[in-house]
Amino acid sequence: MNVIEIAKAVAPSIAIAAPATVVSNSDPNAVKLLQMMNEAGREVAMRADWGALEKVVTLSGTGTSAAYTLPADYARLSSGNAVLSSGFAVRGGLSRDEWLSMTPVEGAPRYFRLAGDQISFYPYPALSDPVQVAYQSKHWCAGGEAFTADDQEPLVPHELVCRGTIWRWKRSEGQDFSDFLAEYEAMLEQMSALDQRERLP
16 A cells, blocks of 8 residues: 555544546645654554565674664564574673673674664674674665655554544644544554564574
């Protein structure tokens, strides 16, 4: 379901005429509709780990303790064992003080530390030794972090983008949106659980 199709699906519930175009349309309703769609898409992407947004990057050891920069679309690490070295999980969650108390040494990584989009390992991997990092991309649609063309589709479930757009619109208009929000939350919980279950062994 692309941007125009989402607009057509949403329009009856928010009592507007479905616009023929959305992204390049200067009509106030179209501008607001696009804003609400993008807000909904970003929230859906943030609220759960989606199989369609999961990516794996292989970092190649530099033989130094220098931090590695994660990809530009990095949002957060995937749930579970997101960092692997030689098939073994690398543990995170160390505080800054714990990290700084360890003397850098080369070897098979056992711990990692995240600081923004930078990841460091202890021990640090030898030159060319790979470390795999599974993460959730913040690019939830073909346009990246926002729709930029009418023919683009969300990578997250379009049903949630539709419902998220509806309750946001109603809230912005001062209308009762509680039922729509409740339906959205229930669907989000159900669809994210099904998506995650499909990716379990």
